[in-house]
Amino acid sequence: MKVTVDQDLCYGSADCVYRVGSVFTTVDGFGAVIPGREDTGDDPRVREAAEQCPSQAISITDGQ
Numbered sequence: 001m002k003v004t005v006d007q008d009l010c011y012g013s014a015d016c017v018y019r020v021g022s023v024f025t026t027v028d029g030f031g032a033v034i035p036g037r038e039d040t041g042d043d044p045r046v047r048e049a050a051e052q053c054p055s056q057a058i059s060i061t062d063g064q
């Protein structure tokens with residue numbers, strides 16, 4: 001499963017970075033997926049980060 005961050009929705013709380021620093025980072029003050037870590041949507045911690053994102057900016061999709 002593919003994880004993405006919609007930077008139009010993100011407001012840079014960095015919660016996702018604190019939760020899963022191996023997958024998320026910040027770029028110019030907004031959340032982003034670390035390059036090469038886009039296929040981590042099956043990780044329960046990534047799913048939790050998506051559920052807990054205060055702006056619902058994190059999406060997990062099948063990559064289609």
Ligand code: SF4
Pocket residue numbers: 005009010011012013014015016017030031032052053054055056057058
């Ligand atoms: S938790 Fe959500 S709002 Fe906060 S930095 Fe991550 S994607 Fe952005």
